[in-house]
Amino acid sequence: MDLRQGIGLRRLGRTADEFQQDLLSNLFYRRGTTVESASPRDAYETLSLTVRDRLAERRARTAAAHYASNPRWVYYLSAEYLLGAQLEQNLLYSGTGELAAEAVKALGFTLDELEDLDIEPGLGNGGLGRLAACLVDAMATRDIPAVGYGIRYDFGIFKQSLAGGAQAEGPDDWAFQGNPWEFPAPDDRQTVGFYGHTEPVPGSQTRKRWVPGEVVLGEPSHMLVPGYGTETVNIVRLWRARGSEASFDLSRFSAGQYAEAVQEAVRAENISKVLYPDDSTELGRELRLKQQYFLCSCSLRDIIRRFRLRNEDWDDFADKTVIQLNDTHPTIAIAELMRLLVDEYELEWDRAWSITRRTFAYTCHTLLPEALETWPVHVFERLLPRHLEIIYLINMLFLREVEAHFPGDTDRLRRMSIIQEEPERRVRMAHLAVVGTEAVNGVAELHSKLLRETVLNDFADLWPAKFQNVTNGISPRRFIKIANPRLSDLITEGLGGDGWLKDLEKLAELEALADDASFKERWRAIKRANKVDLAAGDPDSLTDVMIKRFHEYKRQQLKLLHIITMYHRIRNDPGADWVPRTVLFAGKAAPAYHAAKDIIRLINAVGATIAADPVVSPYLKVVFAENYNVTLAESIVPAADLSEQISLAGKEASGTGNMKLALNGALTIGTLDGANIEIRARVGADNFFLFGLDAFQAAELRYSGQYRARDLYEKDDELRAALDAIQCGTFGGVGHEVAGSLLGWDEYLTLADYRSYVDCQDEVDRVWREPDTWTRMSILNTAHSGFFSADRTVADYAARIWRVAPVPVPRED
Secondary structure (H helix, E strand, C coil), rough: HHHHHHHHCCCCCCHHHHHHHHHHHHHHCCCCCCCCCCCCCCHHHHHHHHHHHHHHHHHHHHHHHHHHHHHCCCEEEEECCCCCCCCCHHHHHHHHHHHHHHHCCCCCCHHHHHHHEEEEEEECCCHHHHHHHHHHHHHHHCCEEEEEEEEEECCCCCEEEECEEEEEEECCCCCCCCCCEEEHHHHEEEEEEECCCEECCCCCCEEEEEECCCCCCCCCEEEECCCCCCEEEEEEEEEEEEEHHHHCCCHHHHHHHHHHCHHHHHHHHHHHECCCCCCCCCHHHHHHHHHHHHHHHHHHHHHHHHHHHHHHHCCHHHHEEEEEECCCCCCCCCHHHHHHHHCCCCCCCHHHHHHHCCCCCCCCCCCCCHHEEEEEEEHHHHHHHHHHHHHHHHHHHHHHHHHHHHCCCCHHHHHCCCCECCCEEEEEEEHHHHCCCEEEEEEEHHHHHHHHHHHHHHHHHHCHHEEEEECCCCHHHEEEHHHHHHHHHHHHHHHHHHHHCCCHHHHHHHHHCCCCHHHHHHHHHHHHHHHHCCCCCCCEEEEEEEEEEEHHCCCHHHHHHHHHHHHHHHHCCCCHHHHHHHHECCCCCCCCCHHHHHHHHHHHHHHHHHCCCCCCCCEEEEEECCCCCHHHHHHHHHHHHHHEECCCCCCCCCHHHHHHHHHCCCEEECCCCCCCCHHHHHHHHHHCEEEECCHHHHHHHHHCCCCCCHHHHHHCCCHHHHHHHHHHCCCCCHHHHHHHHHHHCCCCCCCHHHHHHHHHHHHHHHHCHHHHHHHHHHHHHHHHHHHHECCCCCCCHHHHHHCCCCCCCCCCC
């Protein structure tokens, strides 16, 4: 029986006239206004609802297909989802773009102006969130039954602006006017406890009764995640914290104590108020741990609810469920599942532990020790007392296993323990993640190798088969079809069809066009048109971009030293034939990360000095684009000529910005770090600008004790001139802290790689002077970027870690 017949729904319109009628109906009955009085916001909301209806129809058929097949599900737990604006993508995925463009004309609007009102959800910050968004997109595209779980933050991390060249943070109230893509589901609320104490259960050595001291509600909503070229529509379920009914004190309110009357509700709602609250205070750190547990507790209860819709035997749980932990943020889910199975469902410990370890998998996204989360034991003990008891027991049994494999190796026991003893007792969440999962993966070949050989080498010695690599990927639909429609159309024409959007490896066929003069001319014209649209500088200049989160290991400061060197060269020889450059930075620094914020301030001070210099400014321009997000990336990436991927080798896990830029024909200047290695291997060493130390050379130099940054400063005239200019106040007196850090410890070997980097940039200039050569290299970068599709990433996960099969959703008759 047709689903609509079963629930009494009519078929949604498929023609332009029918789509327009559906649009008008939604305007009248769901928006509550008329054509004559409709505002742009009315039109945007109505169009969004009309498109959403069509996706919801596919979602109903997806749910029916999944229920009938009772498959193994993928549940993706992530603190971030950087989804990007939804309207244009949903128009593409629903195949309604042309219908919508025609229909909104009846309301007196254009599609472009309505798309400008579409605000991207503030649910993520950087590469972690964007990867999560790409993977849920790819899971739907590959018909994988999946649910993404996250937090429905009221405010994004922050809205970045510049005040006197310095980063200023304001609230990112992304949902101020509502979110038409969201389906609230208040009936599926979950109850989450904090604080309190535990009590023994008579007759059991492992079960306890937890009596929370504070209870909050988790209220879900979900957003639809359609697949491209398929009928599957999955969901991302987002949890929002709410106070319980008892959290409002009517008697205090009646007595005029208005703030006191709602303080418990406000305390509860703070949990989902802001993405990544500042953790520089004890209260901020506790709130972050609260967020993580809130996400995991709500999600696990929902996962269990879904499992029990079709299954009864707990021994089937791991066969029907795989939970992927996106970095360490959701690791507390391991202890929470044990608590639920042992304390609430009364399973024996060994049975529950077997189920838990076979259910979870862990993706590690870092090599930085400070990013491998640890929590003070006293914070855990106060906030999650039962979970700390469970972690202690897991750790005790785990250390027995280690002792059995490595008898007498007490130092190994200390290193591997989930509990760090010195200098402060802390819970090591990455260790818990490795111990409590079936598989651990890095996100690029080098990253996975370094995880096995350095950061987690003790665990790899114990369980070598547990460690795998799954190189990251990106969505070609968003980052070339939507972001770069001109190039997308040219590729489709060149390949004779758009099948490459679901099989990105087909781009390899572009190699045959890399020497076609007409094709290269059109390729160059598209890049120039994209630069005109970006309007960041002279479209005929080399557009040199560095767009990523600000962190010292990513070495924006190295790019800055190169800019200052160019500044000095042009001033010293103004009559030379310089290659004009527009250098564009974008990215945010964490509010409490003062060193990164100092770099932003110096970038803008250098840019202002250059702009005011009539000798240098015709050849060099420095631009800082505020409030970097997916929408801004969609403007910058298609316009980029040169992609700066210059992190210290051995520090970047993978990167995905490098993939987006290469896919759009930007040439990479980079170190042998993260996925740069794999990009270079695939696009060809001749089409990649390589410089600097590799990961092993960098480690050897740093740990040899022989590195002296000041020695390099003394030996290299251009380096010394650049640092002296900063220290002498050439750039508005800004940057002393940056220069001092570089001349002191220089933790990320910026000065060690300076000369190699500057010389490599000279090679960039040389190749830029040969437009045919540059264009050929650009085409080959795109042609050989097919491996870096998130569709391939998901296929790797599905085959090697998740062991799940697609469940195709039947098309409508």
